[in-house]
Amino acid sequence: MSQKSWFAIVTPEPSNSKKMPLENSPPRVRFAPSPTGFLHVGGARTALFNWLVARTQGGVFLLRIEDTDKARSTDESTAAIFAGLEWLGLDWDEEVVYQASGLAQHQKDADRMLASGAAYRCFCTPEELTEQRKAMTVGKESFKYDRRCDRLSEEERSARLAAGLPFVTRFRVPEGTTEWDDLVHERISFPNKDIEDFVILRSDATPIYNMAVVSDDIAMKITLVMRGDDHISNTPKQILLYRALGVEPPKFAHVPMIHGTDGKKLSKRHGATAVADYQNEGILPSAMVNFLALLGWSPGGDREVMTLADMTKLFSAAGLQKKAAVFDPKKLEWMNGQHLSRIAASELEPLVTPMLVQADIVSESELVERREWYLALIDLLKIRARTTHDMVRQARPYFAARITYDPDSTAKSWKDVDQTLTLLQSARERLSKLHEWRPDSMEGALRALADELGVAAGKVFQPLRVALTGMSVSPGIFEVLEAMGRDLALARLGQAIEHIRPE
RNA sequence: GGCGCUAUCGUCUAGGGGACUAGGACGGGGCCCUCUCAAGGCCCAAACACGGGUUCGAAUCCCGUUAGCGCUACCA
Known part of the structure; x- marks a missing residue:
């Protein structure tokens, strides 16, 4: 696939948007990972789907690093996310947005809601909240903040403010029902009475997740939010925030989770979960992307082995699955074998050469010297390999002065x-x-x-x-x-x- | 507990009222090809969670049950 620069600015082309039912104008989508670890396969798949939406419809794919959790965010993680996306061939448009740098805007938006009366100050301390929670839970009722601070008299409120008591900003959830037409689930609806008055600004005036997300998505003019379905319960809160800010909410598409072989959410216990792990295991990026796409999406029919370019022609939100998918490493390996045997030796060469050199099998200069012969050797070895490691293992006898006998x-x-x-x-x-x-x-x-x-x-x-x-x-x-x-x-x-x- | 989401072979899925004795793929088993191993070809085992409706007719639509998963923070 032809790779543009990561930072290339792509102008949206309003051309073929009519063919796709997903949006009527070129979508602006984003992938918004928090840099608290390596690029996870689940995140990679979310990124892939967003990328595909943008690329199939002449839209824009943006990247936002959600680094507001200072304690857990690291630069290494950010770098690993970039590297992972690059390896997969998912290039993004415009400049990377760092959520932490949007702080002023987040506060401005929250203050706007405070001013309009959509939000209020809450002086309850964490300790008091814990107490209230404990008292409620005893009666088998689920805890919901009782709005006591919203009922404070004007004098009381001014007094506390004047006394410099710390406060958080809470959103006042209105009566009614919040619902939306999810692109993968159709209509999802939540009675507002089940949503508590959630905090949007901490006592140090920094924003809580939902606030930051909405504020950023508005600023970035996102038209479609596509993310894991573990965010479904955040969505009504976010929609409420959009409305309070007087902004039309974007469309939402909640894609299913990826599970381990035991049916549980994919975690470290299931072995490799970072895309870099698979890179190290000799998996081709094209195979990884192909496999990930098929976990939760189907082009319809029997088509399975595809390149990113193929998917760009076939992708449609209509093929998105509602059900969580189990990650099957066996099928990934098979898929890799398929890609390995189809990919041209000249494309494989840049991947295999460093491995050969690193394994001390041959020097790079020798390979350059005998390039034609080397490419023929790759063609010979790739046929029966399932990973690039298999190829390296098989390659030794063609170079080494001496070999050992199994x-x-x-x-x-x-x-x-x-x-x-x-x-x-x-x-x-x-x-x-x-x-x-x-x-x-x-x-x-x-x-x-x-x-x-x-x-x-x-x-x-x-x-x-x-x-x-x-x-x-x-x-x-x-x-x-x-x-x-x-x-x-x-x-x-x-x-x-x-x-x-x-x- | 509350709220939400989901439910086709072990796994990924096709299917969107009659074309279904439910198709493909991975994995498993067998055979063929063959100098080994892959690849490839052929074959076998393997699923509509359960119960009610709607309909002349339901894997497909509706309701309930059950199960699984997710969320339920001054985390993201």
Whole structure:
């Protein structure tokens, strides 16, 4: 996929918006993670869906770092989120917004509500609140703030204010019902009586989550909020805030959670949950993105293996699922194998080269020198690999001066020492006499040898395979010989003979 | 506890009243191909949570039950 700069500013194009039922004008969407850890697969999927909405409709995909929780936010996490998105190929538009820098606006919006009477000051201390809560819970009733501070007389309120008592700002939830047409769930509705007068500004005047989100989404002119469905219960509060601020709420789309194999919310206990973990495990970004997309979305029909570009043509909110999906690492691996075998060697090369160098198998300069040969080798190895690690593991024999022999393989294919010795020696002799180092001539020579020895061809190929690669698994034997090259292959055979020969 | 969301093979899903003896994919089992392993091909086992409606007809619409999950902070 062609990658634009992260910070490229893309002008919304109002062209093909009519085709998609999601929005009637190009949407402005955002991904808003808090930088308190690495990019989680759930977050990555939310980002992906938002990105897809923007890219399919000529909209804008924005990134907002919700760093208002100073205690837990770190720069490392922010960097990891950028890196994760970049790796997946999800580029964003405009400048990154840092929520903490919007503080003044958050306060301004909250004060506006205070002024308009949509919110009020609450002087209850955390301790008092705990007391009230305790008293309520005893009677089996669920706690809801009883609005006592809203009933304070004018004099009392002024007195407390003058005395400099600390206060929080609470939103006064009006009577009625708050509902919206969710893009994935259709109509969702909450009776306002179940929503308590929630705090929007702490006693230090910093905003609470819902306040900051609404204020930012207004400032960023977000038209569609697409996020995990664990936010459903925040939504009525946010809608109320929009209304109190005199702003039309955006559309909402709540996508289902991702669960672990045990059906519980995906967590550390389920193993790898950060996209970087999968990157390290040799998963291709295209496979990751493909797999994630299918967790909660379907293009309809049987289509499964897709690139980001394909999805850009197929994505529609109509294909979004309501139900939580279980993350199945087995299917991810399969998916990776599919992508691996389809991707061009030239695209794979930048991913594999550093791994090869790091594993100390070969130097980068050698690969540059033999690029054409190297690309052919990648094509050879990618077919039977499920991860890039598999490829690296398989690549060693084509470079290393010496190899080690897998004990299981030698035990199985080199059972009889004398026979093996004879066989390897004859094979080496025949191959060395070949005028041309080509698969068809090798095959002729080796099959003839098998005939003369009166054994099946496999009885020749398999010991040979172990001698050449040290393993019992490899590409076709003639492909191995060809890729290895005459000199290395013959040397390898010599080494194997030495290795087997009794003292 | 309250509120909300959800409910098709073990898993991801197709399905949007008759085309359903419910399709595909992963995983599992078997066979074929074959120099090994993948890939590929073929086959098998495997699901509409339950109970009521609506309808000539329900996996599809409605209600209830059950179960799972989420939220329930001066966290985000």
